[in-house]
Amino acid sequence: MMTQQTLDKLYDMKLTAMAEAFSQQMAQPDLGDLSFEDRFAMLVDRQWTFKEDRRMTRLLRTAKLKDGACIENIDFKTPRALDKSLVLRLTGSDWIKNAQNVIILGPTGVGKTYLACAIANSACRSGYPAMFKRAPRLYQEIAIARADGSYPKLMNKLLKIKVLIIDDFCIASMSDPERRDLLEVLEDRQGISSTIIATQVPVENWIENIGDPTLADAILDRLVHNAHRINLKGESMRKIRSSLTKSTKSER
Numbered sequence: 001m002m003t004q005q006t007l008d009k010l011y012d013m014k015l016t017a018m019a020e021a022f023s024q025q026m027a028q029p030d031l032g033d034l035s036f037e038d039r040f041a042m043l044v045d046r047q048w049t050f051k052e053d054r055r056m057t058r059l060l061r062t063a064k065l066k067d068g069a070c071i072e073n074i075d076f077k078t079p080r081a082l083d084k085s086l087v088l089r090l091t092g093s094d095w096i097k098n099a100q101n102v103i104i105l106g107p108t109g110v111g112k113t114y115l116a117c118a119i120a121n122s123a124c125r126s127g128y129p130a131m132f133k134r135a136p137r138l139y140q141e142i143a144i145a146r147a148d149g150s151y152p153k154l155m156n157k158l159l160k161i162k163v164l165i166i167d168d169f170c171i172a173s174m175s176d177p178e179r180r181d182l183l184e185v186l187e188d189r190q191g192i193s194s195t196i197i198a199t200q201v202p203v204e205n206w207i208e209n210i211g212d213p214t215l216a217d218a219i220l221d222r223l224v225h226n227a228h229r230i231n232l233k234g235e236s237m238r239k240i241r242s243s244l245t246k247s248t249k250s251e252r
Helices: 002-012 016-026 029-033 036-063 084-089 112-125 135-148 151-160 176-189 203-210 213-223 237-250
Strands: 101-105 130-134 163-167 194-199 227-231
Touching (some): 036 112, 084 227, 101 112, 112 163, 112 194, 130 135, 135 151, 135 176, 203 213
Parallel strands (some): 101 194, 101 227, 130 163, 163 194
């Protein structure tokens, strides 16, 4: 009777994993040889692991990363000037703790978005909130938030994202509202959160695409000077994989 009451209380407290582990312990008489401290530690470990797994799942779902990207599946063999040691350092959390940025440059299809999302995936697995945004969509969402009165809420949400990916950055000329909104986002995040920029546009061309030299200098100051830079080169990964697929089919 006491066992059932204990289980009921655990479920009422939403300690589901601990309750299930307790039931399993009761069904294994050999665990009686363990001390109370050891058995209790096993219950706590089960609940802690369950909670951490749920948190990581939630972070990954909220981040909306592309292509199921993860560090383990990055292609380091195809020649594209990818610095493996730098990428592996970015799987740690020091750069996030120090609110540093990452800038990933390279031609279309070389794997910039996948790499950015893989780094963010690693951040989520370390417990940091991340989010993927294409630059045009980000500007659109901010414009809508300004219009409907949810701007403060959106800006606060972006501030709390420890790793924000801005993909397709500067691939088109920016309007005045877009560059001012971007500066506001970066100003809020400076020294607090990290930003990953993925773009095919070289940094030296950003000022021209941003448009206003004064705002461009302010934006670059908040992005570039505290950033790890990855310069990818080579052919499109899509083209290479497509060629490999066709070659494999032709050999059958």
